[in-house]
Amino acid sequence: MALSASIQKSYMGDLYTRQAASLSLLPQGNNDPEAHSTKAVKANFITPQDPVIETANGGRLPAVPIAEAEKLNRFRDEAENSGSGGGEHAIRRDTTELAAAQETDDGASVDDQLSGQSTKAGAPLGNAIPSPKTHPLFPQLPLYGPPTLLRNLQSLGFQVSSAFLSLAFLGTIVLGSLFTTIPHLFQHIYLRLTFRDPDRRRPFYEEEKRRKSVRNNSARAWKRKKRWHQRAGTINGVQQEAIDCPEDIGDVYEPTEGGKDPLICDVGYYARRVGLDVEEFSVQTEDGFIIALWHIYNPKDYGAASPAHRNQNQPVVFPHDHRDDSSATLCQQYRPGEQKYPVLLVHGLLQSAGAYCTNDDDSLAFYLAKSGYDVWLGNNRCGFEPRHQMLSYNDPRMWNWNIRQMGVMDLPALVSRVLSETGFSKLGLVCHSQGTTETFVALAKEQRPDLGNKISVFCALAPAVYAGPLIGKMYFKFMRIISPGMFRLMFGIHAFIPFMMLMHRWLPGSIYGALGYRVFSFLFNWSDARWERDLRDRMFQFAPVYVSAESMRWWLGRECFASQKCILATREEGRREEEEDEEDEAALEEYFDNGKTHPSEEPAEGRAAEQWRRRKAWYDDKVPPFALWVAGNDELVDGRRLLRRFKRGREPCVRVVHQKIIEEYEHLDVIWAMDMIEKVGREVKEVLWKTAPQEAREVCRVPLGCESLQPAFASEEA
Numbered sequence: 124m125a126l127s128a129s130i131q132k133s134y135m136g137d138l139y140t141r142q143a144a145s146l147s148l149l150p151q152g153n154n155d156p157e158a159h160s161t162k163a164v165k166a167n168f169i170t171p172q173d174p175v176i177e178t179a180n181g182g183r184l185p186a187v188p189i190a191e192a193e194k195l196n197r198f199r200d201e202a203e204n205s206g207s208g209g210g211e212h213a214i215r216r217d218t219t220e221l222a223a224a225q226e227t228d229d230g231a232s233v234d235d236q237l238s239g240q241s242t243k244a245g246a247p248l249g250n251a252i253p254s255p256k257t258h259p260l261f262p263q264l265p266l267y268g269p270p271t272l273l274r275n276l277q278s279l280g281f282q283v284s285s286a287f288l289s290l291a292f293l294g295t296i297v298l299g300s301l302f303t304t305i306p307h308l309f310q311h312i313y314l315r316l317t318f319r320d321p322d323r324r325r326p327f328y329e330e331e332k333r334r335k336s337v338r339n340n341s342a343r344a345w346k347r348k349k350r351w352h353q354r355a356g357t358i359n360g361v362q363q364e365a366i367d368c369p370e371d372i373g374d375v376y377e378p379t380e381g382g383k384d385p386l387i388c389d390v391g392y393y394a395r396r397v398g399l400d401v402e403e404f405s406v407q408t409e410d411g412f413i414i415a416l417w418h419i420y421n422p423k424d425y426g427a428a429s430p431a432h433r434n435q436n437q438p439v440v441f442p443h444d445h446r447d448d449s450s451a452t453l454c455q456q457y458r459p460g461e462q463k464y465p466v467l468l469v470h471g472l473l474q475s476a477g478a479y480c481t482n483d484d485d486s487l488a489f490y491l492a493k494s495g496y497d498v499w500l501g502n503n504r505c506g507f508e509p510r511h512q513m514l515s516y517n518d519p520r521m522w523n524w525n526i527r528q529m530g531v532m533d534l535p536a537l538v539s540r541v542l543s544e545t546g547f548s549k550l551g552l553v554c555h556s557q558g559t560t561e562t563f564v565a566l567a568k569e570q571r572p573d574l575g576n577k578i579s580v581f582c583a584l585a586p587a588v589y590a591g592p593l594i595g596k597m598y599f600k601f602m603r604i605i606s607p608g609m610f611r612l613m614f615g616i617h618a619f620i621p622f623m624m625l626m627h628r629w630l631p632g633s634i635y636g637a638l639g640y641r642v643f644s645f646l647f648n649w650s651d652a653r654w655e656r657d658l659r660d661r662m663f664q665f666a667p668v669y670v671s672a673e674s675m676r677w678w679l680g681r682e683c684f685a686s687q688k689c690i691l692a693t694r695e696e697g698r699r700e701e702e703e704d705e706e707d708e709a710a711l712e713e714y715f716d717n718g719k720t721h722p723s724e725e726p727a728e729g730r731a732a733e734q735w736r737r738r739k740a741w742y743d744d745k746v747p748p749f750a751l752w753v754a755g756n757d758e759l760v761d762g763r764r765l766l767r768r769f770k771r772g773r774e775p776c777v778r779v780v781h782q783k784i785i786e787e788y789e790h791l792d793v794i795w796a797m798d799m800i801e802k803v804g805r806e807v808k809e810v811l812w813k814t815a816p817q818e819a820r821e822v823c824r825v826p827l828g829c830e831s832l833q834p835a836f837a838s839e840e841a
Contacts, residue, residue, distance in 0.1 A: 132202060139198035146176050146187055146195060148513050150269045161513065165199055166192030167409075170571055172261070173531055175410045182513045183411035183438050185532075186264045186523040259693050261527050262682055264673065267519040267616075278519055278616065285615030285672070286622075292613065293620055296598065297638070300645030325652060327797045334797075335657055338483075345381025376421065376493065386632025388507070388664045390417055390477045390500070397484050399492055402427045404544070405435040408504065408536040410528065411512035416540055417476060417500040419492045425456055428544075438512070440539035441577065463497035464815050464823045465545045467537060471556030471585075472678070475507060476500030477665030478555070478794060482658060487553070487794055490804050495826035496811065497545060501537040503529050503561075505618070505669040519616045525677035526557070526690070530565035538577050547819055549579040551811040552747075555794055556760070559583040560690055567691055568743040575745040580780065580814035582750045582807050584793040589697075589761040590688040593648055602679040603686060610680055614672040623667050636660025639667075648758050649789040653796040662795060691741045704767060740774045748780045748835070750810045752793055752803050755786035780835050781810050810835075 144151035148161035160180040166187065168174050174192030176184040268274065314321040322328055376398025385392075391401040404416040413435050420427070457463070468488055470476045479488035479500060492498040504524065514521040524532075541550055554562050562581055565571045593599070602610065614620065627635060640659055643666075644650060651659050677683045687694050737743070749769070753762030762784070769779050785793070785802055793803055805828070812826050813835040820834070 135198055136202040139195070139202045142191070142195050142198050145268050146184070146191060147269050148178060148182070148184060150271060163195060166195050168192070169409050170531055172570075173410075173528075178513070183409065184513060184520065185410035185412070185528070186266075186520060188263050188266050191266060260683055260687055260689075260691065261525075264523050264525070265616075267523060270518070278517070281519075281611060281615045282517075282617060284612050285617075288613040289615065289620045290622055293622060296646065297642055300641045303645055304641055322656070325656075327653065327655070330797060331655055331657070334655060338657070341378075342382050345378070348381075377423070379422075384661060386636060386660055386664055388477065388627070390480050390665075393477075393480050393483075393486075393661075394419055394489065397489050397493075399489060400427070402433060404428075404433045404540060405510075406536050406540045407435040407438045407512060408532040409438045409440060410532050411438060411514070412504040412532070413510040413512065414504050414533060414536065415502045415506055415508075416537055417502070418544075419480075419488055419498040419500065421492070435512075436540065436543075438536075440535045441542075459822055460824065462545075462823045463495055464811070464819055464826075465497045465499060465541050465547055465550040466491055466811060467499045467501050467541050467550055467552050469501045469534070469537070469552070469554040469558030469562070470503070471558055471587075473667040473670060474556075475665045475668050476502050478662070481662045481665065482655065482795065482799075485797070485800050485804075487799065487804055487807070490800055491553075491808060491811075494808050494828065495824050496551075496808075499537075499541045499550075501534075501541075502668075503533050505671070507624075507668055509618070509669050517617070522617045522671035523673055524671055525674045525683075526561055526564055527570070529557075529674075530561035530563075531571045534561055534565050535571060535574055538574065542577060549577055549816055549819070551580050551582065551815070552578045553582040553584065553807060553811075555584040556587050556790065559586040560588070563588055563741075564690060566746050567741045568745075572743055572745045575742075575747045578747040579816055579819075580748045580750055580810060582752075582810060584752050584803065585754050585757055585760060585790050586751055586762050586765055587760040588690050589764040590684065591758045591761045593758040594685055594688070598646070599679060599685065603681050605681070607676065607680060607682065610676050611672065614675065616672060618669050619672045619675045621669070624669060627667070632664060633660050636663040639663035647790065649791055653788070653792050653798070655797050700764075700768070700773075703771070704764075736772060736775050740776060742774055742776050744776045746776050748778045748814055750781035750807070750814075751779065751783070752806070753782070753784045754788035754790055754793055755784045756788060757790045759790045780814060781806065 140151075143163040146163040146166075147158070148163075149155070149158040151158055151162060161178045161182060163176045163184070164179050165177050166174040167177055172189065174187050174189060176187050176192070176195075178184065311321045322331075325331065378396050378398050379400070380392055380395040394401045398421070399419055400422045402418045402420065404418060406414050406416045408414060468476060468479050468491075470478050476488075477500075480486045484490065484493070488498050488500060505522075509516055509521060511521055538550065538552070542548065552562065562583070563586070566575050566581070594603075605613070618624075626638075630638070636659060640651065640663055643663075654662070679685050684690060687697065689697050692700070751762065751766065753766060755763075766782055766784070768774060769777055769782075783802075783806065788796060788802075793799065796802070808826055809829055809832055812820075812829040813832050815823070815834075817834065
């Protein structure tokens with residue numbers, strides 16, 4: 124018996140070694156110390172659908188299929204003679220408890236779904252239950268093993284093919300955008316020749332002239348101030364500059380940059396133009412990506428953290444109660460009652476968080492900062508500088524992610540770091556477009572719902588949940604009808620059309636801004652009618668960023684969003700919703716308000732209608748309050764349909780504290796329109812404060828203009 128057990132243990136050890144080798148960073152089988160230190164050791168399940176490989180040196184490798192991660196843990200446990208049902212590295216959740224927590228729509232037990240699945244003990248945000256309905260929306264990612272000669276050749280082949288084919292695709296789009304501008308160009312010339320101003324038809328013509336004049340005056344004042352400082356430095360010495368210069372007197376927010384806009388991709392520069400500044404934190408996600416988190420602050424009342432402190436932290440989120448976090452740098456710099464409530468802003472598709480900082484004082488980020496909030500700008504993985512703890516740019520595993528990984532990995536890492544730095548237990552979250560998508564996905568009960576406990580309110584600008592009519596355009600339809608293999612042949616398995624980033628670096632800011640606007644306008648049917656045209660080139664300095672081809676395939680390919688027309692429901696479920704929406708309003712009220720359901724989906728006998736609606740809903744009781752601003756003229760996404768879903772009771776746990784449809788707005792107007800502060804910004808500022816936790820309101824300064832606001836849930840707190 125002892126010999127048999129020894130043989131069994133040796134056999135399982137061999138299986139474990141081979142499985143670990145297939146999931147390691149580098150090929151195994153030699154005496155290379157680096158290869159040995161990056162060998163796969165175990166799989167940590169961040170959620171039941173998201174295993175991450177931990178290496179011998181403590182590194183993280185992302186995007187491994189669930190079955191492969193389970194085998195690694197099972198072989199490891201059996202090789203260590205721990206058994207598949209116990210041991211430190213094969214911890215399973217009790218399936219009886221899972222079955223009691225949730226059942227599947229078709230009546231199958233959770234044990235049937237999760238048969239043989241391991242999960243990591245004590246996951247930072249708890250474990251969600253995977254549901255079969257998410258499979259069409261979030262299919263398994265491909266497995267790319269350690270680099271071998273064959274894999275490197277295949278990878279190179281994809282890079283070469285995509286370099287030519289994606290460039291041809293981009294060239295077609297650019298030519299199409301230029302061709303469609305010809306009629307506008309001739310119309311512009313005709314109006315000029317007839318001594319008419321073509322800009323007079325713009326809705327904010329007079330306001331644009333006024334702001335341009337103010338900006339020119341500010342540039343001249345900056346030059347005078349600079350000359351004064353130079354003379355004062357020569358005659359009176361540096362100590363007298365700030366006192367003697369008339370331009371400095373009375374400035375609450377004193378600009379430290381000015382003059383003509385050089386059109387550069389630097390959030391800090393534009394913050395300093397309005398008297399603020401920016402410090403960058405490096406944040407490590409649980410799957411090893413290093414992402415940028417920008418903190419906006421007033422240099423007159425806050426001292427920037429040291430570079431060592433701002434470096435990436437460990438890949439663990441929400442390790443403990445942040446109110447007891449002695450490492451929080453911000454709360455230590457403010458007196459009681461003078462702290463600022465933290466707000467995290469997350470950007471849209473192909474953008475960076477710099478999109479919130481392009482309109483001087485009318486930028487949403489700067490407006491909230493000057494109103495009295497502690498503003499943080501979160502960027503998703505790769506961004507302008509792809510970084511990973513272990514992976515390099517050319518490794519396909521660096522790019523093997525889509526919207527799910529951005530939601531369940533990037534967003535929690537950003538929220539955790541902000542709370543760690545500020546010492547608060549919750550923050551306000553403001554997202555635009557794709558940023559709303561990753562949040563809606565992350566908060567879903569099948570994904571990472573415990574994140575909702577860290578968010579006081581989720582403000583969604585142009586919420587991207589349902590597809591708009593634009594998805595039917597010819598070039599989007601082309602990307603939807605080609606097979607996944609052809610998509611990878613055209614666009615590769617690395618970054619999506621990286622030539623766009625080369626153009627960003629090579630072209631002058633004015634040329635790049637003008638070209639970027641025309642291309643994006645052609646693709647997404649929006650215009651600059653409501654933007655300040657003199658700032659348009661600046662707006663496009665913060666886009667595009669690096670995104671993965673796999674992520675764009677999720678958006679536009681034949682399997683996911685473009686086909687299903689929704690981020691959390693299949694096409695069939697969406698069609699059923701549409702049928703219900705077409706029913707008579709009185710019938711719908713009877714279905715939902717009186718506890719009945721759609722006749723085609725009668726629940727099991729004896730089940731309460733409320734329980735039925737909760738089980739069919741996307742969100743559970745951990746979801747934070749929602750506030751939504753919908754662009755009424757948005758063809759990219761259908762925000763009205765999302766509002767209907769909430770209005771008609773399909774999400775009984777969701778509390779909508781604010782909703783607004785701005786009829787004349789297009790998709791980007793919610794962050795770039797000249798009247799955005801009036802129609803969006805002020806309301807966002809007020810919603811953030813009304814929903815802030817009572818313990819935060821007691822220690823924070825009241826934002827400007829919010830002095831008379833009562834808490835949104837005052838009656839409940841009382």
